[in-house]
Amino acid sequence: MKKILILGAGIYQVPLIRAAKRMGLYTIVASIPGNYPGFPLADKVCYENTVDHEAILKIAREENVDGIVTAGTDVAVITIGRVCDALGLRGLSAEAAEIASNKLAMKSRYEEYGVRTARFRKIPFAREDYEELLEGLEFPLIFKSVDSSGSRGITRVDSPADFREARHNALENTRSDYFIAEEFIEGDEFGAQAFVQDGKVEFILPHGDYVFRGDTGVPVGHYAPFETDRACAPDVREQLEKAIAAMKLDNCAINADFIMRDGKTYVLELGGRSGATCLAELVSIYYGFDYYEKILRVALGEHVDFRAIKDDSGRPRLTPNASMLLTSDRDGVILSQENRNDPSDPDIVQIQFDYAPGDSVHAFRVGPHRIGHVITKGDTLGAAVEKLHQALEHIDIRVAGEA
Incomplete structure (x- = not known):
């Protein structure tokens, strides 16, 4: 049985852990102690800080793991790079991980390689x-x-x-x-999910972002496809590929943030891992494959086919979808939560509550303050978005506390 070491046990690592279990992998989860939902799912739990690369390397060596990976967080990326280098595992290098985990290093590389950025x-x-x-x-x-x-x-x-x-x-x-x-570049914010394998960018999926306006824009949801002007599409690809080369990213998922201004793509930053806020699910639904499984297979050393699932006529079956986080406008305690949506609705992909009544939650300011999510799909993007708003209207969460 192959062994996979997953860094993190939070809400964004849970689908990765579940995918590993479905694949029959022996799943080792490393994280600091806490009430994290990934712990009960793992075959083995190691209570270590994922930024402590020496401690994680020791675990990887002792367990003789076949791969190391995370999802939805930048915190563990440097550790993954160092472990991959030390053990010859497949994944981004320590050098690439260092660049991806430091915004000054990243921006400096963009400047050196001619990537359009602020x-x-x-x-x-x-x-x-x-x-x-x-x-x-x-x-x-x-x-x-x-x-x-x-x-x-x-x-x-x-x-x-x-x-x-x-x-x-x-x-x-x-x-x-x-x-x-x-x-601060004024323009249209959007993002993209991508994967680079053996030096080749396997896919680029631009997505629109729903943004919470706090101190800065914080993504609270996404939708795909994101239709840029046809004339702008080559520029999006060019800037993303230049940024990937500048950062030396390879054999990893990529989470990219962009601004479009006057028909030009500006790269804000790239992460060397899959995006949070239902972005891995967005990729899976749109292309028709299990993105978490493919991320795991690459980490295990396999060469993976990222082509979309085809319909009966042989054309790619691309499914529009949309998602939104559930949030609270106050610090407090959940009194009740109700989902009045039809559980048999085929266009409601998932409705998830992260907490239960009696749990304490935060007023939303940053991504980890989420309290759940909703994901929908449709024959068209308009239908997927309409279904999303309908589903949200049928969810009630009451939180006691001061707004």
Whole structure:
């Protein structure tokens, strides 16, 4: 029986763990202790911090694992790269993982390789008179911690009056002694899921994003297909492929964030793993294959076919779909939750509650504050989106607490 080491036991690793179990793999899950839903599903649990690459490498060696992987989080990516290098496993390299896990390194590579991206500056936390460093950049700006994920440590800055609070937010969400400031590009936000295998980009699936407007835009849902202007499609591919090459990403899933302005694609950032917020499910539904299974097979050293499932006429069967997180507008305790949707509706793919009545939840600010999700599909994108809104109207969650 082959062994797979999965880093993380949270809500976005659960489908990966379940896919591994369906495949008959011996599933080892590593994570810090906590009430994580992935622990009961695993064959073996190792209570280790996934950023401690030496501890994870020791586990991988002792267990003689055949692969190591994660989903939906950037936190464990560096560890995966280092373990893959040390043990000769298939996956992104330590160098690529380091670039993908540090926004300054990533942006610097984009600049070197001619990837179209926002202008930026490195700002040391120790330096308080950094207005001089920002010379040449235009407001609004974004202050970002360089090593956080889930939209943490990111703040929009409209004037110097916002500097102190934005700097503090970056400082509270980083292990580094600097952050970056970059220009905020006004335009249409969208993303893409992709996979690179043996140096070849196997697919690129652009998707639209539903965004929660807090300190910055936080994705709360997605839909596919995302129709860019036909003339812009080659530019999307070109910029993504250049960014992948710049970051030296290979044999891994890719989560990409873009802005489209005046017909030009600007790369915000790429992650060397599958996206969260139902994005792996978006890929699976759209192409008709189990994306989690394919991610696992690549990690195990197999060469995988990423072509879409075909219909009876031999054409790719591409299924439009849409998803949305369930969230709370307040910190508090769930009093009740009700799903009044028809369980036999074929176009409702999944409705999931992450918590039960009596559980404490957070007011939504960043991705991990989700309390569930809804996924729908349809013959057309319009039908999938309409079904999504209908399904959401038939879900009631009551949370006691102050708004």
